[in-house]
Amino acid sequence: MAARSRPLSPHLQVYRPTHTMVLSILHRVTGLVLALGLLVFAAWLLALAAGPAAYAELTGLLASPVGRLLLTGFVFAYCYHFTSGIRHLVFDTGRGLERRAARRSALIVVVVSIVLAALSLWAMLRAGGTP
Amino acid sequence: MTLKSPLGRVLGLGAAGGVQHWWLQRVGAVALAPLGAWFAIALLSLPDRSYAAVHAWLAQPLHAVLMLLLAPIAVHHAWIGVSIVLEDYVHGRVTKSVALLLAQLLHLLIGVAAVFAILKVALGSAQ
Numbered sequence: 001m002a003a004r005s006r007p008l009s010p011h012l013q014v015y016r017p018t019h020t021m022v023l024s025i026l027h028r029v030t031g032l033v034l035a036l037g038l039l040v041f042a043a044w045l046l047a048l049a050a051g052p053a054a055y056a057e058l059t060g061l062l063a064s065p066v067g068r069l070l071l072t073g074f075v076f077a078y079c080y081h082f083t084s085g086i087r088h089l090v091f092d093t094g095r096g097l098e099r100r101a102a103r104r105s106a107l108i109v110v111v112v113s114i115v116l117a118a119l120s121l122w123a124m125l126r127a128g129g130t131p
Numbered sequence: 132m133t134l135k136s137p138l139g140r141v142l143g144l145g146a147a148g149g150v151q152h153w154w155l156q157r158v159g160a161v162a163l164a165p166l167g168a169w170f171a172i173a174l175l176s177l178p179d180r181s182y183a184a185v186h187a188w189l190a191q192p193l194h195a196v197l198m199l200l201l202a203p204i205a206v207h208h209a210w211i212g213v214s215i216v217l218e219d220y221v222h223g224r225v226t227k228s229v230a231l232l233l234a235q236l237l238h239l240l241i242g243v244a245a246v247f248a249i250l251k252v253a254l255g256s257a258q
Binding site: 034 | 171180205
């Protein structure tokens with residue numbers, strides 16, 4: 001193997017953050033958060049398969065303050081990753097990459113994801129507050 | 132036709148595996164957008180998220196089939212995403228390999244658990 005501590009090319013910390021860069025990083029971060037969310041998703045399905053007692057135990061955990069905070073985080077991460085993912089799929093077709101268009105779509109992604117998350121949280125609370 | 136050396140191919144080094152990952156990640160994303168939206172709306176439309184309500188919902192064949200699509204595709208999408216992040220930020224040959232291996236096994240575990248749970252609810256005694 002080659003020797004360690006070879007020089008790396010300039011990385012994130014040497015660049016001044018830009019809107020589009022922050023959004024792109026957020027896409028990764030929310031993706032990781034949602035990967036953790038899949039653990040909760042699978043646990044929820046397993047509890048459902050295991051029976052009423054297990055399900056009550058799990059929803060009890062999710063209704064605790066920590067559980068609620070976690071679910072709120074998942075809702076925001078999901079809405080952001082969903083909206084931002086669509087933006088990235090459009091990028092993949094080679095469209096919208098110019099500076100003006102990318103900045104405009106960035107703003108749309110932020111606004112739409114916050115609105116979606118707020119609507120989802122409102123719907124969750126309306127249905128009795130249990131997640 | 133490949134420019135990789137036989138040794139490079141065997142060791143899985145180089146960038147040639149990235150195209151397939153990239154493409155699968157997008158296929159998953161396109162499938163997940165409607166499936167994920169459907170799941171969120173369906174769950175929020177239930178009168179409540181009690182055991183009885185959710186169990187009866189998942190026992191419906193159409194719901195179970197869509198969930199059987201959603202869960203593995205979501206896990207696969209997450210696995211590729213987590214792997215890419217690990218490949219980017221975890222350095223060191225052994226550490227990186229171990230991290231990637233653990234990520235793969237963990238995602239496999241989550242996927243199998245989710246699929247098994249859905250099948251158990253869907254195929255459980257008719258109620």
